[in-house]
Structures are given as C-alpha cells and as structure tokens.
Amino acid sequence: MTVQAWTYLIVGATFLLYIGIAIWARAGSTQEFYVAGGGVHPVANGMATAADWMSAASFISMAGIISFAGYDGAVYLMGWTGGYVLLALLLAPYLRKFGKFTVPDFIGDRYYSNVARTVAVICAIIVSFTYVAGQMRGVGLVFSRFLEVDINTGVYIGTVVVFFYAIMGGMKGITYTQVAQYCVLIFAYMVPAIFISLQMTDNVIPQLGFIGEMNDGSGMALLDKLDQLHTELGFAEYTSGTKSTIDVFAITLALMAGTAGLPHVIVRFFTVPRVKDARISAGWALLFIAILYTTAPAIAAFARTNLINTIEDRPYAELPPWFAKWEETALVAWQDKNGDGRLQYGPGDPFVGAVDQVIDGGGAQVEGEFGQTMLNNEPTANRNEVYIDRDIMVLANPEIARLPAWIIALVAAGGLAAALSTAAGLLLVISTAVSRDLMRKQIKPNMSEKEELWWARGGAAAAVLVAAYFGVNPPGFVAATVALAFGLAAASFFPAIVLGIFDKRMNRSGAISGMLVGVILMFGYMAVYRLGWFVDEVPPSSSWWFGISPEGFGSVAMLVNTVIALVVSRATAPPPAEVQEIVEEIRIPRGAGAAIDH
Amino acid sequence: MTPPTDYHRYWRDNLRYLAILLLIWFAVSFGCGILFVDELNRLRIGGAKLGFWFAQQGSIYVFVVLIFVYVYLMNRLDRRYGVNE
Numbered sequence: 001m002t003v004q005a006w007t008y009l010i011v012g013a014t015f016l017l018y019i020g021i022a023i024w025a026r027a028g029s030t031q032e033f034y035v036a037g038g039g040v041h042p043v044a045n046g047m048a049t050a051a052d053w054m055s056a057a058s059f060i061s062m063a064g065i066i067s068f069a070g071y072d073g074a075v076y077l078m079g080w081t082g083g084y085v086l087l088a089l090l091l092a093p094y095l096r097k098f099g100k101f102t103v104p105d106f107i108g109d110r111y112y113s114n115v116a117r118t119v120a121v122i123c124a125i126i127v128s129f130t131y132v133a134g135q136m137r138g139v140g141l142v143f144s145r146f147l148e149v150d151i152n153t154g155v156y157i158g159t160v161v162v163f164f165y166a167i168m169g170g171m172k173g174i175t176y177t178q179v180a181q182y183c184v185l186i187f188a189y190m191v192p193a194i195f196i197s198l199q200m201t202d203n204v205i206p207q208l209g210f211i212g213e214m215n216d217g218s219g220m221a222l223l224d225k226l227d228q229l230h231t232e233l234g235f236a237e238y239t240s241g242t243k244s245t246i247d248v249f250a251i252t253l254a255l256m257a258g259t260a261g262l263p264h265v266i267v268r269f270f271t272v273p274r275v276k277d278a279r280i281s282a283g284w285a286l287l288f289i290a291i292l293y294t295t296a297p298a299i300a301a302f303a304r305t306n307l308i309n310t311i312e313d314r315p316y317a318e319l320p321p322w323f324a325k326w327e328e329t330a331l332v333a334w335q336d337k338n339g340d341g342r343l344q345y346g347p348g349d350p351f352v353g354a355v356d357q358v359i360d361g362g363g364a365q366v367e368g369e370f371g372q373t374m375l376n377n378e379p380t381a382n383r384n385e386v387y388i389d390r391d392i393m394v395l396a397n398p399e400i401a402r403l404p405a406w407i408i409a410l411v412a413a414g415g416l417a418a419a420l421s422t423a424a425g426l427l428l429v430i431s432t433a434v435s436r437d438l439m440r441k442q443i444k445p446n447m448s449e450k451e452e453l454w455w456a457r458g459g460a461a462a463a464v465l466v467a468a469y470f471g472v473n474p475p476g477f478v479a480a481t482v483a484l485a486f487g488l489a490a491a492s493f494f495p496a497i498v499l500g501i502f503d504k505r506m507n508r509s510g511a512i513s514g515m516l517v518g519v520i521l522m523f524g525y526m527a528v529y530r531l532g533w534f535v536d537e538v539p540p541s542s543s544w545w546f547g548i549s550p551e552g553f554g555s556v557a558m559l560v561n562t563v564i565a566l567v568v569s570r571a572t573a574p575p576p577a578e579v580q581e582i583v584e585e586i587r588i589p590r591g592a593g594a595a596i597d598h
Numbered sequence: 599m600t601p602p603t604d605y606h607r608y609w610r611d612n613l614r615y616l617a618i619l620l621l622i623w624f625a626v627s628f629g630c631g632i633l634f635v636d637e638l639n640r641l642r643i644g645g646a647k648l649g650f651w652f653a654q655q656g657s658i659y660v661f662v663v664l665i666f667v668y669v670y671l672m673n674r675l676d677r678r679y680g681v682n683e
Contacts, residue, residue: 066654071635074653078627081658085623088665089616093672207655211644221645239639239650249632274683276673283665290658297654587609590681 006409007146014184014413015161018420021180022165022173030452033170034101034432035270040175042277046284048178048421049268051185053080053259053289055131056138056419057482058296059185064390066300067307070230071241073300075248079255081286081293086260086494088282092269094501096278097586101270102429103263103493104437110500111508112579114442119515121437123492124263128426128433129466130485131264135423136471139416145329145395146412155471158420163464166424166431167457174424175271181417186291188414193295196302196401210298214305226301229308233346234383238304243549250552257558258486261494264425267432275589303393306400311343311386316370319343322399327373328365330355331389331396334372337379341370346384351377355387427463434459484526487554491518495561503566504583510569518561525553608679615671619664627657 001009027033040048058080066073098106104124108117136155143154165173190206197209201222214220220228226238236242243251259265268285269278310320316334326332333355334343358366358374366374395415398408435455440447447455492515499506499514530550532538541549548556574580630638631653638649643656676682 071650071653074631074650077654078631078657081661082623082627085620085661085664089619089668208644210655211646211651213645223646223650239647245632249628252627252632276669276676276683279665279669279672283662283669286665287662290662294655294658584605587612588605588681589676590683 001405003405003408004147006406007412010406010409010413011147011416014180014417017180018161018165018177021177022169025173025176026168027170027172027453030435030449030456031101032172033453033456034428034436035267036170036172036175038271039273040271042272042281043284044175044179045268045272045277045281047182047288048175048271049265049281049285050288050292051178051182051417051421052268052425053265053285053422054185054292054418055422056135056142056415058292059189059415059418060138060142060391060394063296063299063303064393066297067304067393068390069241070236070238072243072248073297074241075243075251075255077293077297079252080259081290082252083256083259084282084286084289086256087265087269088279088286090498090501091260091266092278092282093275093589094586095266095497096269096272097275097589097591098582099270101267102432102436103266103497104433105441106500107493107496107511108437108441110579110582111496111511112576113508113512116496116508116512116515117437117441119512119519120493120496121433123488123515123519124433124437125430127262127485127488128264128429129463129470131482132423132426132430132463132467133470133474134482135419135426136467137474138419139423140471141391142412142415142419146409152472155468158416158423159464159468159471162420162423162427163461166427166464167460170456170460171267171271171428174421174428177424178421181421182288185414185417185421186288188410188417189292189295191407191410192398192401192403193299193302195403195407196306196397197298199401200302200305206295206298206302210301222301222305226305226308229305229312233308233312235347238301244547246547247549247552250546250548250555252552254490254552254554254558255486257490257494258554259489261489261492261497262485263489263493264422264429266493266497267429268425299397300393303397303400307388307393308345310400312345313342315342316372317341320400320402322396324371324373325399326392326396330357331392333357333375333387335375335377335379335385336368336370336372337383337385343386344383345386346382348382348384349380350382350384350387351375351379353377423467427460427467430463431456431459434462483530483551483554484522487522487526487550487557488519490554491515491522491557491561495558495565499562499565501583501586503569504580505569505574506565507569507572507575509572510565510567513568514561514565517564518557521560522554522557525557526550529553604679608675608681611675612672615668615675619668622660623664626652626660631657 104117104120107120139158140151140154143149144151193206197203197206201209201212202215203209203212214222214225230238272278272281335351356376360366368374439455496511496515527533635649639647641648643651
C-alpha cells in the first residue's frame with residue numbers, strides 16, 4: 001500500500017472512532033456539557049488534559065524548534081511542564097472544591113463583582129481564540145502535506161469533525177474523544193522516535209539514547225558530536241544557548257504561570273468527583289505530557305545530527321529521496337551559490353525572503369542542472385545554501401529514518417489528533433463563556449437549563465465557525481498570538497486566582513485593578529515591541545525593558561499585577577464576611593461533591 | 599465543619615508543604631536549568647552536560663515526582679485532620 005492509501009485508512013479510522021465516541025457520550029444536561037457530569041476518572045482526566053494541552057504546535061513544531069534553538073528550547077520544555085506543578089499545588093484542588101463550571105465564575109464570585117466577571121470573560125475569550133485559530137490552521141497543514149489537498153479544504157474537514165463532536169457531546173464528548181486522541185498521538189510520536197534512537201544509538205529508549213553514545217564506532221556521546229558539528233559549521237554550540245539568562249528566566253516563568261492560568265486547562269479539573277482526584281489527575285496529566293516532552297528534545301538532537309550528516313557538503317545527486325519530495329512543498333530548498341553541486345549548510349539565511357520557486361508557463365516547478373528546484377530568491381552573502389523548515393523535523397523524520405509507510409500515516413493521524421483535541425477544548429471554553437458567564441449570569445438569569453444548553457451549543461457552533469474563518473484567513477500577527485495568549489493568562493488569571501485562594505484579605509478593588517493593569521501592560525508591550533504598533537518600526541531587542549523579550553514579558557506583567565492588587569486591597573475595605581467564609585471553605589477538601597450543584 | 603484551631607493548623611501544615619515543594623520546583627528548573635547552568639555543565643550525566651540535561655530532561659522528571667509526592671502528603675494530612683472525603 002502507498003503512503004497515501006495508508007494515510008486515508010488510518011486518518012479515516014481515527015475520525016470514525018472520535019465521532020462514535022461523541023455519539024456514545026453525548027451530553028444531556030448543562031452539567032454534562034460543562035464538566036462532563038463531574039464524574040471523570042482521574043487517569044482518564046489526566047489523559048484528556050494531556051491531549052487538550054498538547055496542540056498541533058507541540059506535536060509538529062516543538063521538536064523542530066528545539067532542534068534549531070538547542071539549549072534555548074528548554075524554555076518551552078520547562079515552561080509548558082513546570083506550570084502543572086503550580087496548577088496542582090496552587091489552583092486545581094481549591095478550584096475543584098469551589099465547584100463552579102468556569103474560571104470567570106470563580107473570579108466573579110470570589111470578587112463579588114460582575115465587572116471582575118466581565119474582565120475575566122473577555123480575557124478567556126481572547127486567550128482561547130488566539131489559540132484556536134492556530135489549531136485549525138494546523139489541521140489544514142497536516143491535511144495538505146499528507147493527503148495533498150488544499151490547506152483550506154483541510155481546515156473545512158477539520159471544522160466539520162470538531163463541529164460534530166464538540167456541539168453534541170460538550171465536555172463529556174470531548175473528554176472521552178481526547179482520551180482516544182491521546183493514545184493515537186503518543187503512539188504516533190513514540191514509534192518513529194524509538195526507531196531513530198535505535199538506529200543512531202542502539203538504545204530503545206529515546207531519553208537514554210539522548211545522553212548515550214553514537215553507534216557509528218566513534219564512541220562519542222551524541223550531544224558532544226552535535227556540539228562538534230555545530231562548531232565546525234559556525235553555529236553556537238548546541239548545548240549552550242544564544243538568549244540572555246534573564247530572558248530565558250522570564251520566558252520560562254511566563255510560560256509556566258500562563259500554563260497554570262489558561263482557562264481550557266483549569267476547567268479540566270472541574271470534571272473529577274473529589275478534591276483529591278483533582279490533585280492526582282494533575283499528576284497523571286503531567287506524566288502523560290512528560291512522555292512526549294522528554295522525547296521531543298531527543299528527537300531534536302537525533303534529527304539535527306542526522307540532518308547535518310546527511311546534507312553537509314554532499315553532492316545534490318547523492319541525497320536521499322526525501323529531500324526532493326519535501327523540496328516540492330517548499331519546506332526545504334537549496335540554492336547552489338558557489339556552483340559546486342554540493343550542499344553547504346551553516347548559520348544565517350541562505351537567501352532573502354521566503355522560498356519563492358521558479359514556475360514555468362505550465363505551472364510546474366523548474367529543475368536546475370543537478371535536478372534541484374530552482375528559486376527566484378536573491379542569495380545572501382554567507383556560505384549557507386540550505387533552507388530547512390523546522391516542522392520537517394517531525395513530519396519527515398520517518399522518511400529520513402526510512403521507516404515503513406504505515407508509520408508515516410500514523411504521524412499524520414497523530415498530528416490531527418493533537419490539533420483537534422486542543423481545538424475542541426478551547427471551543428468549549430468559548431461556548432461556556434457565552435452561555436454561562438454572559439447569558440446565565442448577566443443577561444438571562446432565569447432561563448431554563450434546556451435553554452442554557454442551547455445557548456452553549458450555539459456558542460460552540462459560532463466559535464467553530466469563527467475559528468474556521470481564522471484558520472482560512474490567519475491574522476498577520478499569528479507569530480505573536482501564542483506568546484500573547486500565555487502572557488495574558490499569566491498577567492490576568494494566574495495572580496487573581498492564586499491571591500483569591502491564598503490571601504483572604506484580597507478584595508474586589510485589588511483584584512480588578514491588578515488584572516486591568518496587568519492586561520494593559522502586557523498588550524501594550526506586545527503591541528509596541530513585537531508588532532511595532534504606535535511606533536515607526538519594531539524597536540530593536542537592545543531597547544527591551546530589563547532585556548526581556550515580549551514572550552517573557554508576561555512574568556513582569558504578572559508581578560506588577562500582584563503588587564498592585566496587594567497595595568490596593570490593603571488601602572480599601574476588606575471583602576465581606578461571606579466571601580471570607582468562601583475562602584476558608586475552599587481550603588478544606590471535605591464536601592466537594594455537594595458543591596457542584598449550587 | 600472542623601473547629602477553627604484545627605483549621606488553622608491544617609492550613610499552616612499545607613502551606614509548609616507548598617513552600618518546600620515549590621522550593622524544589624524552583625531549584626531544579628530556574629536554579630539548575632537556568633541560573634547555574636554553566637557551573638553544572640562542568641559535570642556530566644551519561645553523555646550530556648548536567649546543566650543542559652536538567653534544562654531539557656531532569657527538571658521535567660522532578661516536576662512529575664513533585665506532584666505525586668504532594669498528593670501523598672496532602673492525602674495523609676487530610677486524613678490526620680479528618681477533612682478527607
């Protein structure tokens with residue numbers, strides 16, 4: 001069977017599975033729609049959380065990003081796992097005891113204020129939309145690369161599938177499909193990783209192969225070999241970074257606090273029966289995430305070594321077939337600057353701008369004298385002749401390692417599982433924000449449960465359509481949006497929730513002023529220093545405050561939020577007695593089962 | 599509802615656990631993986647520099663262990679103060 005036939009078969013089978021689960025687990029009440037009835041087993045919830053958390057970017061791009069960033073890639077590895085420690089210790093058990101359905105619910109009740117609730121709703125919607133647009137785009141990309149359909153067609157297919165099971169099943173349907181999606185994606189990630197680890201280091205466990213020796217007879221450690229290759233080609237050593245220590249520190253902290261403050265992650269801990277289940281399911285979630293996150297740096301190092309060994313100074317005619325295949329999709333490109341017919345790889349851009357292939361009158365790519373795809377791009381002055389897209393590290397890995405066709409198809413199914421599960425979780429947050437936090441709490445408090453359920457489904461439907469629109473027409477500032485989502489979550493929710501639990505004296509004025517200043521500061525910094533709004537051009541990195549990049553600025557905004565909240569709360573009246581009682585109540589685990597129904 | 603004195607002792611013990619666990623959390627990630635990475639890189643674990651390994655592997659393993667230790671400690675604390683479910 002061809003790769004394409006295998007891909008249709010495996011992707012089709014997994015889609016049928018997801019839809020089947022959605023029909024079996026459809027939601028009948030708002031409680032089932034919002035929190036899956038509050039009866040999900042902690043291990044299942046851990047898997048669902050892991051699938052929810054690991055997006056198309058984690059699955060497809062992360063290993064590639066680390067592969068190119070070396071040590072600096074650690075900000076994502078630590079940032080996106082360390083947040084779960086904060087979540088488990090500081091948030092999950094208390095929010096579960098509080099027993100409401102959403103994050104704005106907590107903010108609104110704890111700070112006895114509809115203004116606070118509205119600020120939280122707006123933040124939740126912005127954070128979720130910035131995230132979900134990228135997921136739908138990811139679905140389209142996977143489809144286009146493996147099934148050779150148009151990216152937009154891929155977005156539409158993904159939209160239909162998510163539409164079906166998110167609207168029908170709500171949280172219940174999503175949770176159980178996410179369990180299936182986790183199994184698909186982790187299997188698809190591990191199989192190629194294990195094969196490549198065996199090929200390069202004879203070690204069946206990628207995490208051990210990562211710190212093992214090369215099996216090429218040199219007896220050299222893999223990472224030492226990689227450092228040596230990097231130095232020879234003029235790159236910085238793989239195991240030492242190029243970012244400043246303060247920036248690495250700030251980005252890691254912002255990603256950790258942002259992770260713990262993301263509404264679609266927090267809401268998962270409302271779905272388990274008891275407080276102790278909320279604690280342990282955070283542990284399971286991190287364990288399931290850690291399997292992928294500790295494999296990613298191993299794949300990154302294997303792929304990087306493999307890639308340099310395969311292409312550096314090799315005649316084009318002797319390259320393995322995957323190079324020409326991915327050349328067609330413009331994910332790799334070669335421009336023979338010195339005319340020697342060999343590839344030279346090194347630091348710096350090989351040519352100016354994005355890959356621009358020469359197209360003849362019939363719409364076909366034009367081949368050069370060695371068979372390479374010709375480019376219109378203006379060459380740069382450095383010796384580097386090769387462009388490599390970071391996504392190729394995962395997408396082409398099975399081919400680079402000459403693995404069978406069904407494994408390549410499995411990677412496609414895994415990428416789709418990762419994108420769909422994250423999209424569905426985010427859509428649910430948006431729909432809940434509409435039906436619960438806006439309609440039920442602010443506009444129509446007396447509506448029936450059935451009516452609320454229809455609002456929830458309508459909210460989900462509208463959100464899917466908006467997400468599909470952004471998937472087809474990605475906003476120009478996509479690169480900034482994910483960093484913005486984390487920065488906003490860190491600058492708004494995280495301090496407001498933690499202070500709401502651990503500082504009984506925290507009051508309405510303190511929390512609202514803290515959140516507002518944090519969000520505005522984060523937005524402003526991102527707008528000026530990343531997007532170049534309000535100024536003539538994007539300011540250089542030398543003008544960053546304290547040397548902290550916009551990606552890491554969430555940690556500064558979070559600190560400012562906390563300080564302002566503490567100062568303002570001490571200068572104004574303490575919260576009412578019944579709110580202080582709520583705070584004491586959520587600190588004690590007993591009685592969480594009853595709390596769900598108020 | 600438990601008596602107030604018990605409540606305060608339960609909460610104080612909880613906060614002490616949090617302080618210790620978060621200290622470890624900070625030490626393995628921000629400490630070993632970022633602030634002291636160059637010093638630790640003089641040591642090795644297998645074929646990797648230790649600081650680099652903490653940043654890309656070790657800290658994540660410790661995070662997982664920390665949560666399970668927290669769950670064990672809190673479940674024990676809940677039983678001791680009779681606030682378990």
